[in-house]
Amino acid sequence: MTWTISETYEADKISQNGNKFLIANGFMGYRGTLEEFGKEQFCAVNLLGIYDQVGAQWREPINAPNPFAIQLFAESQSLSVLDTVPIEHQQQLDFRYGIHKRHTVCALADGNQIDYQIERFMSMDDVHSLNAQIKISVLKETKIVLKVGIDGDVWDINGPHLENFQMEDEGLYSALHVQTHEQHCPMSVGQQIALSHHYQSKKVVSEQQIVNELAVTILPDQPLVVDVYTAIVHGRESYQTAACVKQSVVASAFKGYEKTLHAHQNKWDELWKNADVEVEGDPEAQRAIRYSIYHLLSLGPRHAQNLSIPARGLSGQTYKGAVFWDTEMFLFPFFLRTEPAVAKALLNYRVETLPGALKKAAMYGYEGAFYAWESQEGGYDATSDYNVTDVFTDRPMRTYFKDKQIHINGAIVHAIWSYIQGKGDDSFLLSGAGEVILACAEFYVSYSFFKPQKNRYELLDVIGPDEYHERVNNNLYTNFMAKQTVEIGLKVIQYYEKNAPKKLAAYFSINDKEHTKTLWQDFAKRLYIPQMNEATQVIEQFDGYFDLEDVAVDTVASRLLHPREYWGGAYGVAADTQVIKQADVVLLLALFSQTFPQSTLEQNWQYYEKRTEHGSSLSACMYAILASKIGKADWAYPYFVKSATIDISGESKQFAGNIYIGGTHPAASGGAWMTIVEGFAGVTIEEEKISLDPHLPSHWQSLKFKIMHQQICYQIDIGKDYWSCKSVETL
């Protein structure tokens, strides 16, 4: 199998390829744009966990100045694909090592041909470092001009975020120092150029750019090699950003391009060792799952103990660079089983943002913690009350993601509990996770109402995973997760009683504790969990769902008056129908398949599958997982492919209403991995027992991967008529 994808140049694929050819290292991501591209072509160096707001616009992550703003000219003719039609051109991503390459050949009028290649990588060895190498060869002696600069005129959706531009100019070392608008957070981008040939140089400095114009004469047998060493550091790392970037750049230049590349590749080799999945008999699936894992590995915030991964990864500012439930439910399982340190960092982010969640709950008049739907630093909820724009009136539409999508708490507690069980170590409860669980449980109890006539608690006015139905009552998924959260909360109280009575006392006064325990026990016992219809075995997604118009997805689609019109909200085409955006009941059943009879799993899969639009990239994988779990690998396979290839194909929704939502889909990548492990391999883990129940797609010969559990690494091998699970290593 090749570990590469490639494309020629097509103007209308610029945005899509920006995602497809993304390279990232957990600290930052560089979109898969060509070196001559600027903000108009959505070039961006997207940074993790650093945000900025301008005026009343949406708060979003920062894009750094582009350290690789490179333009080439041969005898004054631009070699940019934007200016000329090359006779050959290929853009390539090596996704084993996260190396972006381009190879372009341009013809000049005199028969001369200029062949140039540029490769770049974001170092996994030094996450602040990005290096590139340019190679240029010619047929005839040619005067080449390279403009190699740092471009601070960045693409922003809701910017501009950068200000106070200051230039540092020391010959072939340049640096750009800026501050963010809102918090005046400093950021520096440094760049050192090294050329194999004699050159003449000129510095061109404008308001937001610093450029070295390098004139070189190249002979046919003497290709030019230019190394560009760069680094980016911002104030979340160090306030000495100027010194830090210089140090990083100088270190890289001292080692040279090849050594920095090798150090980077070694890190990738280490990562693949635990994370790789081998599929025999299906080269396309093999490529897609590795491409998915590449994206997941690219995103691990290994440089920090307490950062998490945004819903669109590091591909840009869409979805405000915010952390959603996607992380806990769709990305976390991968890291838990391949790289628990990253899994811990993701959860630590939630521990550290508990104050924000407490504040949000209080703002809405609830007790405990209400985690942000779109979480930025400190747990600030970036969700707008108006998250969608009406395409007919261009007005913002009141949406309830922020105030009603309370299942976020359940996802966090679910992940924490998985971590504690997966790690076999409950000490995390003593370093912050316990408080998160208690506060999440407290919230659910305080959100609920009691119905005396029915002797039950209910959770009213919520949005479940299916966002097309807003403000519903008793969403199965939400109620189930809330019940689990409170049950885990009761376990934490018990654990604290034994192991940390002081913590408990700090959390509850004595009277409150007993009262709380009683209330929580009552809640856990009496919270209404919608039950399946006895005749059909189908479970109603929320109160009244079955009474909605039962109509095909295509019919609903045919009612659209505008291609970008929002399907949900109060009056969207799906709102009064049973058509749902994404797996909801099916998500729950996929997660908790052991607690339901097989026939119930199957009946619900069949019922909801027909009614799901899959308007979210979180949907397909859950249909794949549940189908596998009921032994229907053929039902699962197309959904697996959809989930695993979403970014490789580039076919995904680009707009919700008039809001651009393009970017990569890490949750779909994580879901593809989950389908392999939990679905096709049928891995289930209970306490210390790992079980397999494989259902491979019929054309797969074998499947191999590793998973970690309680600090032991297991090698799983599955073939047509065998399977095995062996411990191979102890961490």
Add this chain to the structure above:
Amino acid sequence: MTWTISETYEADKISQNGNKFLIANGFMGYRGTLEEFGKEQFCAVNLLGIYDQVGAQWREPINAPNPFAIQLFAESQSLSVLDTVPIEHQQQLDFRYGIHKRHTVCALADGNQIDYQIERFMSMDDVHSLNAQIKISVLKETKIVLKVGIDGDVWDINGPHLENFQMEDEGLYSALHVQTHEQHCPMSVGQQIALSHHYQSKKVVSEQQIVNELAVTILPDQPLVVDVYTAIVHGRESYQTAACVKQSVVASAFKGYEKTLHAHQNKWDELWKNADVEVEGDPEAQRAIRYSIYHLLSLGPRHAQNLSIPARGLSGQTYKGAVFWDTEMFLFPFFLRTEPAVAKALLNYRVETLPGALKKAAMYGYEGAFYAWESQEGGYDATSDYNVTDVFTDRPMRTYFKDKQIHINGAIVHAIWSYIQGKGDDSFLLSGAGEVILACAEFYVSYSFFKPQKNRYELLDVIGPDEYHERVNNNLYTNFMAKQTVEIGLKVIQYYEKNAPKKLAAYFSINDKEHTKTLWQDFAKRLYIPQMNEATQVIEQFDGYFDLEDVAVDTVASRLLHPREYWGGAYGVAADTQVIKQADVVLLLALFSQTFPQSTLEQNWQYYEKRTEHGSSLSACMYAILASKIGKADWAYPYFVKSATIDISGESKQFAGNIYIGGTHPAASGGAWMTIVEGFAGVTIEEEKISLDPHLPSHWQSLKFKIMHQQICYQIDIGKDYWSCKSVETL
């Protein structure tokens, strides 16, 4: 003061004048259209309490065939205002007696002039009877042709409702017999013509019309007089409709036009005796309040024991001819104090439609009765789930009037309780009203949720009187009315325990009763009633209202992108602001002013007044009443005028979204009367005590009216420096 209004002809006022010049007698209403008008000019004879649905269109009341389809020709020239420009024309309504008159003079080319007058009335003496008289005089000998017919080609909004047309033709007696589409309810319209002159006649019968063409030669000194006696009977009255109309028509013709008119006028004199309000010092207000009372008296369903009054009276099919809470809250007080028999009929309608309300509650999964928001026969709720059309997409918008406007129950129980207290007789509790109260109370308890943390019940997801804010929690008005309903329910249980144990046993099994009592007592005690803000004394309309954007009504109006755009719903311009459609908190305070301090009344009036759009005709009167009660007659006066003149001015909203909502506004008329009595005169009645606290507008010299309480009629006289209340008569 004159008891008339008049207008000349203006084509663009046809629809408006149809309402303004309406005549009605409680059984039916004849729109104020000219005799030559047909369906295109919104001519309609609207019938009370008989409905029809065609296909999936809205169910609406029937318009009968027009018994006065009259066209005049002089020497073959049409004398219709639609065909010629008359040299004189006046349309007039005598609202003392409900007589519609028109007077038209047309010039012919030869210098001849044709002067014709037509008057018509809907008899208060025989409610099936409508008679008209035509008088024609000429300057020169003229051959006049009169086409006098019955026109079954009626105006329908969601028709056609009439079918199986059959004609009866006996010379100058004609009749049209039809059936309704849905229930095949028979209806007959009979017409007898009597002429003062010799004539030649020809019968012209088409599919839906039967017309006598009468040719008469008139000399200058011999004006022609044509009497047209007609009657309408439908199957709710008798299934022998053909015989009944003939009997009525023949009886009228036998008496002659004058006698039938006098009998009609005598009935009106009787009605005015108790109902009139005399204002000295303000002729316009005098005229407006009498015009308002005229409309109220026109609507009393005296022919039946169990019918109620639709929101648009008998002016047409708008609002589906349905009975709303308007009746109990805005019309009922007038009838209770002037004509208790009608008040009883209105309540009996609710008693008889209890089965529909029980069914509706069950349909939504609640206990007890949930009265129809738009009630048709049998309590059928005609409210559509999609009551408004989006002007931008032309799509129906999901509205929640039907499922969330639960305050309707409270209005009904409030009216019943007022009736029992006003009548001084609780036997009504034994003839159906008791069951209504219990079922309404039961509903509220079953709709509520208990909040353990706050030790209170809440009413969630409702719409209060202010319909611009849908699906709110703890609407003050709704919660207050619900509490009162359950408190009254507990009194009914007590009353039944003493006076009707069998009824009680039939309603509750023994265990249930004790359990219900305990639950209701708990509910009445712990139902959350929003309290005033201590600093401002303002009471929040519903949870979170104060957090909405606080912006001027004009600013909100300026955000409209389309003149007919709906302000409410999920995304309407008012939805996320504090701008409200109509009195809501102020309505409650106006009704229960004694239970709040004066300063609270005043602070709330001032707060909400600024924020009210008055998009409902139910709004102005409540601001008028509350202002009067706090002694601010000058604040009250403009709102009183607005309420009293809404139909006389014709200035009111004609559309909600794309739905036509034109017609008369009986609730505003009732509200004007309430302002006089409860506001300006400050009448309050507690048990057997009537108190006055007059605050007349400063330019009013005196105010006189009668009210009934516990079967005694009181004369109230108020002047600048005196007032009195004397019993004048015992019924």
